[in-house]
Every structure is written in structure tokens, then in C-alpha cells.
Amino acid sequence: MRSYRIFSHLAKVLQHNSVKTSTIVGRVQIGWPLISLPVTLSFDGVEGKWGQRLKSYLQKPILAFVPGPIMGDTSENTSKLDSQTASNQSPVSQDDSKPTERMQTLQEHLTQRTDEHNEEQSRQNTQEPSEASAACSSGQPNTKVQKTEPQDRDGASSEQPHKTHLFVEVADHQWPIVYSTEYNIGFLGMEKLHPFDSGKWGKVFQFLREEGMLSEATIVRPLEATEADLLVVHSSSYINSLRWSITVAGITEVPPVALLPNFVVQKKVLKPLRTQTGGTILAAKLAMERGWAINVGGGFHHCSSDRGGGFCAYADITLSIKFLLELGLIKKAMIVDLDAHQGNGHARDFMDMMDKVYIMDVYNRNIYPHDGFAKRGIRRKVELDFFTGDEEYLDKVYNHLKKALEEFEPDIIVYNAGTDCLEGDPLGALSITAEGIKNRDQIVFEFAKKERDKPIPVLMVTSGGYQRNNARIIADSILNLRQKGLIGCQAAEEHQAKRKKKTGSSGSPSSPESATTPSSGASSPTSPTSGEPRRGLLDWFKR
CATH class of the missing domain: 3.40.800.20 (Histone deacetylase domain)
Known part of the structure; x- marks a missing residue:
């Protein structure tokens, strides 16, 4: 029953803002997060640049559909939008082609967020990365890896210097x-x-x-x-x-x-x-x-x-x-x-x-x-x-x-x-x-x-x-x-x-280190028994 109420609430929110919905995109978890089910959403009533932005914004994996703002947006504007929508029991007619005031508010907010994100990406792209190979050869962490081509298939990032902590210092x-x-x-x-x-x-x-x-x-x-x-x-x-x-x-x-x-x-x-x-x-x-x-x-x-x-x-x-x-x-x-x-x-x-x-x-x-x-x-x-x-x-x-x-x-x-x-x-x-x-x-x-x-x-x-x-x-x-x-x-x-x-270890039979160290006869370039050069597998294949 809870999943039905969640779907109904989301549909009312979108219908109230002149969005025609048939199904819902993303995944919804039923009750306690044990089972997740894939679902899809279509926006037949939204056209143009705003429609594409809304589709891109919502058509992502979603942790759960819950009553409240659209997932991923925690702004005050969308919180107000949700509370107002929940109290409105009569959705706007879908035949009305003009977006409501609430839809305009949400559109302006998302546009502002997108512009701020683009400015941040441009500012980062202009920064000079450090010499990656020089930093890496020192064996220190925090090495920068310069991306040579866009790696995020979804366009989330492109040609950004990548900092990694994976290259830890290794002793001799x-x-x-x-x-x-x-x-x-x-x-x-x-x-x-x-x-x-x-x-x-x-x-x-x-x-x-x-x-x-x-x-x-x-x-x-x-x-x-x-x-x-x-x-x-x-x-x-x-x-x-x-x-x-x-x-x-x-x-x-x-x-x-x-x-x-x-x-x-x-x-x-x-x-x-x-x-x-x-x-x-x-x-x-x-x-x-x-x-x-x-x-x-x-x-x-x-x-x-x-x-x-x-x-x-x-x-x-x-x-x-x-x-x-x-x-x-x-x-x-x-x-x-x-x-x-x-x-x-x-x-x-x-x-x-x-x-x-x-x-x-x-x-x-x-x-x-x-x-x-x-x-x-x-x-x-x-x-x-x-x-x-x-x-x-x-x-x-x-x-x-x-x-x-x-x-x-x-x-x-x-x-x-x-x-x-x-x-x-x-x-x-x-x-x-x-x-x-x-x-x-x-x-x-x-x-x-x-x-x-x-x-x-x-x-x-x-x-x-x-x-x-x-x-x-x-x-x-x-x-x-x-x-x-x-x-x-x-x-x-x-x-x-x-x-x-x-530690005074005498070398037990289960730890025959003396037989396998590079200084021992077993790993010497010559055979310890015959004195002849030890042949590798490649020599065997050649013969």
C-alpha cells in the first residue's frame, strides 16, 4: 500500500505542474529497503529545452520515491513546492498549456543550478595540473592523474585532473x-x-x-x-x-x-x-x-x-x-x-x-x-x-x-x-x-x-x-x-x-626459507648438483 501512495503522490505533484505522466522512471524500494523494482517515466506534456532538462534531471537511479521534493533537489523552493502541492486536492487541467507559477519556480531553480555547475566545471578546466609522472615517481600519495579524454560516459566530468590516494608509499x-x-x-x-x-x-x-x-x-x-x-x-x-x-x-x-x-x-x-x-x-x-x-x-x-x-x-x-x-x-x-x-x-x-x-x-x-x-x-x-x-x-x-x-x-x-x-x-x-x-x-x-x-x-x-x-x-x-x-x-x-x-627462529620444515632465497643453491643460475647452467622452460621448448 505504501508503494501505491508514493506513486500517487508523485503523479499528483507532476500533474499539478502541467506534466503528463504515464509511468515513472528510476527504481522504487518497497517498505524497508529489501527489494528494489525498476520503473520508467515519460514526460509527454513537457517540450523544448526545459523538457529535456527535466527528463535528464529525473531519469537517473533514485534511492527511493518518497513524499516530498523531487529526488536530488533539496532546495527551499522545491520543499515549498511539495508542501503546497500536497495540500492542493484539485490538480490543474492537463489541457492548460501554460506552466504554473510553481513550475516556473522549479525551472528557474534548476536553470540556476545548471549554470553554477557549468561555471564550476569551466573554472576547474582552466587550472594547470601538476606533472603527473614526476609526482608518481616519488612514490607519494595524492598523485594527480591527468585525464586525456572525457571518461564519464554520461558527461558528468570531462578532462578533469584526477587526484588519487591509491599510490601509497612502498618501502624498499x-x-x-x-x-x-x-x-x-x-x-x-x-x-x-x-x-x-x-x-x-x-x-x-x-x-x-x-x-x-x-x-x-x-x-x-x-x-x-x-x-x-x-x-x-x-x-x-x-x-x-x-x-x-x-x-x-x-x-x-x-x-x-x-x-x-x-x-x-x-x-x-x-x-x-x-x-x-x-x-x-x-x-x-x-x-x-x-x-x-x-x-x-x-x-x-x-x-x-x-x-x-x-x-x-x-x-x-x-x-x-x-x-x-x-x-x-x-x-x-x-x-x-x-x-x-x-x-x-x-x-x-x-x-x-x-x-x-x-x-x-x-x-x-x-x-x-x-x-x-x-x-x-x-x-x-x-x-x-x-x-x-x-x-x-x-x-x-x-x-x-x-x-x-x-x-x-x-x-x-x-x-x-x-x-x-x-x-x-x-x-x-x-x-x-x-x-x-x-x-x-x-x-x-x-x-x-x-x-x-x-x-x-x-x-x-x-x-x-x-x-x-x-x-x-x-x-x-x-x-x-x-x-x-x-x-x-x-x-x-x-x-x-x-x-x-x-626472533630466534630455527626454520621449521613448513618454512623452508633457506631453500628458496636468492642466495641459496635452488635459485642460483647453476644447478647445485651438476654445476651446469640451469635450463628454463623456454630452453625445453626450443629443444
Whole structure:
């Protein structure tokens, strides 16, 4: 009954001001904010410039229709308008073509607000931005990112200098490995309704800490990406759509999420994803500074600027590349997507930038998302069949990556290292062993580090993986890269050694740090047993 009264009240307000209404645009929450329903509004009785302005003003996602002023306008004029309208029981005839005095008051108010907004935008556009690349290289927060083109698809902002707090200061003794406890998702057990292990990221960190590689002092903790950060790529209409639980339920593929109040969804679902997105953006800058970086989370490759899906709500890969381009740190980038699913999100985003962003995608052609349009954005498309095994898979990864790097010389490789290609994965439907995944990751890093005079920085994100043992495999692969000398941080190793000496740790079997440090025989350029140069996977493929 309350929803009917709300609709009736809004209709009377608009009819009283010579506005013909048939339906209502936006979304309305029934009773306590549990369920939101989409509705639409048409303004047949309003014409010309004022009509367009009123349509633009009201046709936006609305938190709730409530008796009172039109949503988004809290001025005294509209408050008076509402109170006067509520007391008037006889609406003006719709045949009267002249606007009422109240309509003129509202029109003048909105015109004034629009003019003030335009003046503010013009004043900001004339301000000189600081040198973004110089500020970024210092490693200090509050870095300005100069937008090179309008990013807000709805025209809310254009060519504005963007301030971000994501680029936190990183000490020399910290690994370029990004993780936060805020990554992990949990909301009343509903996360278990999806096969994705929403606590995978914390398990990866725990395994690496047990192995003696990481500690709380040597990990880099990211900040949550703000709305201003997200608008570098995303449209404001898409960001606003995430304020509705039913939208998030569709993206996460967990229908009961639609029944939760949106403030719960924001905190328990979207905030962790925004923090992981901030981690990917930070890791991209770290990769350019250190030569490599790993975000323990991220890899939301199904999300584009204006649509989400497949548990991907924010386009972190697109954002990381856009930030680097706008900072002037890179001119060209390559995305190597080895998740079992097609990376349709970033393919859509960079479809008009294929000269700057080269995408190589190896995926199972028979599974989600079947996005034929997005395939146009993939420069090197490698489609696999069900249950492809190690030998065929690794051979294709090696040969196609070799050809891709011959065709294109990137300034950074963004490596989407999804582990849903693991045998037994309910969604990936491939048959790659745990050892095959370790070898795959090693191939990518060896191509970037060993096969050229100037190594290519690598940003690795962990993406999909829908089995409980995925975290262990990701950790083992990172340890393997460290053991092979493909990643390293001498200052972090020394800090960890001093910490162990100070605490008197003797090195338990579960923490074999002595066997995996860069100074040990396992990571030496020569084999500790034969004295011969240790061959990498690329040497094996060449033979």
C-alpha cells in the first residue's frame, strides 16, 4: 500500500505542474529497503529545452520515491513546492498549456543550478595540473592523474585532473606483492552459494607466510578505489546501478544478494572488490618501478566500462592500464589472459585502442561468456576445446606468446593468471595439472625477463579459480617463480632474515626459507648438483 501512495503522490505533484505522466522512471524500494523494482517515466506534456532538462534531471537511479521534493533537489523552493502541492486536492487541467507559477519556480531553480555547475566545471578546466609522472615517481600519495579524454560516459566530468590516494608509499623492504585482509568476501554464508572461493586471497597470503616468503611487514597493503578512481573508466550510470542489490546479485550470480539492503552489499561484497581494484592499479605502478608485481586478487576480466558479470564488478585491468597511460609511464601494453574464460570486459574497453593495447587470450570456447562482439578486440585469439591437457595447452601458450611478442613490443605485460583451467574445475572444463599451471606462469615470466635485452615489466593478477586447492597452487607457483630467480626482492629477503634471527627462529620444515632465497643453491643460475647452467622452460621448448 505504501508503494501505491508514493506513486500517487508523485503523479499528483507532476500533474499539478502541467506534466503528463504515464509511468515513472528510476527504481522504487518497497517498505524497508529489501527489494528494489525498476520503473520508467515519460514526460509527454513537457517540450523544448526545459523538457529535456527535466527528463535528464529525473531519469537517473533514485534511492527511493518518497513524499516530498523531487529526488536530488533539496532546495527551499522545491520543499515549498511539495508542501503546497500536497495540500492542493484539485490538480490543474492537463489541457492548460501554460506552466504554473510553481513550475516556473522549479525551472528557474534548476536553470540556476545548471549554470553554477557549468561555471564550476569551466573554472576547474582552466587550472594547470601538476606533472603527473614526476609526482608518481616519488612514490607519494595524492598523485594527480591527468585525464586525456572525457571518461564519464554520461558527461558528468570531462578532462578533469584526477587526484588519487591509491599510490601509497612502498618501502624498499616490501615485496611488490599487494594484498589486504579486506580482499576476502563474506556475507552471512551466501558467498558459498557461488563456486568461487571468496576467501582464496587470504589463503594465498597465509601459505606464502608459512613458507617464510612474506610477512605482515613485507606485504604492500592497498587502499580502496574511490568513485573518482573508478570514473577514469566506468560510466557514472554503471556506478549508480551498483547501488541496487538486484544489479549486484546478477553480477555475482548469487540471487539472494538481491534481498539484502544495499548498504550491506556495499560493505560485504563491493568494498572488497573495490579494494582489489585499488590493489591492481597500485601493482601496475609497482611493476613499472620494480620490474614485476603481483596483486594477490584482481583480474576481473568480465567487467567493462559500462557492464559487469561473472563475479566481476569493476574493470581493474582496464583501469590499471588507463592509469599508466595517463601517467605517461607507458605507451603500449599487452594483456596476456590465460584464465579459462574469455576476457570480454577489457576486450570491449580497448576495442578502439588496439594499436596501443594488444590482447592475447587463451580460453575454452565452449563456456561463458560467448561474447562474439568482444572477440573483435582480441589480437591473438587461442580457442581451446573441453578438457585440453598440459601438453597441448603449454605448447599453444608458448608458441602464441612468442609470436605475440614478435608482433608487438609492449612497455608492460598485464598477466591474468586465472587458475580455473585446473583439472576438475566445475566452470573452466579444462584438464591442466597443478604442475602445468606452474609451468605456464614460468613461461610468461621467462618470456618477459630472459628473451630480450630489456626485460618487460609484468603485472600478475590471480583472477578465476573455483576449487578449494586453487590458493595452494597460486602460492606454489609464486614460490616457483622466486626459486627460479624470475622474481625477487633482496631488501625483503634481508629484512626477513634479520627478523628470523631476532626472533630466534630455527626454520621449521613448513618454512623452508633457506631453500628458496636468492642466495641459496635452488635459485642460483647453476644447478647445485651438476654445476651446469640451469635450463628454463623456454630452453625445453626450443629443444
